[in-house]
Amino acid sequence: MAIVQCPSCNKSISDKYKSCPHCEISLSGLDDEQRHRLAIKSRVKKQQMILNHSFFALILFLGGFLYLYNQSPQKGTIEYQVCIGVISLSCVWYLVNRAILVYLKKKK
Numbered sequence: 001m002a003i004v005q006c007p008s009c010n011k012s013i014s015d016k017y018k019s020c021p022h023c024e025i026s027l028s029g030l031d032d033e034q035r036h037r038l039a040i041k042s043r044v045k046k047q048q049m050i051l052n053h054s055f056f057a058l059i060l061f062l063g064g065f066l067y068l069y070n071q072s073p074q075k076g077t078i079e080y081q082v083c084i085g086v087i088s089l090s091c092v093w094y095l096v097n098r099a100i101l102v103y104l105k106k107k108k
């Protein structure tokens with residue numbers, strides 16, 4: 001018995017399983033070509049999800065920035081601190097997502 005990666009969800013499973021216990025994809029009768037295609041499909045799906053996250057972070061960042069610019073809340077108020085918090089959090093979130101995307105692209 002050997003431990004292999006599920007071609008669909010990338011979790012470690014035994015090669016004796018007829019279907020993945022995590023994502024329930026059928027593994028019997030899959031040739032290398034089909035496994036390869038499934039692996040690509042799951043990677044593209046993951047990249048798409050990260051891309052959506054970074055897009056959402058960008059919108060949050062712009063929203064916080066525009067609010068700060070238009071409403072110009074007083075320094076030291078909760079409103080101001082929430083704005084700064086949202087801006088810095090979304091900035092970090094965006095950068096982390098971009099880094100993951102670069103990493104995923106290099107991995108292949």
Ligand SMILES: [Zn+2]
Pocket residue numbers: 006007008009010011020021022023024025
């Ligand atoms: Zn799976």
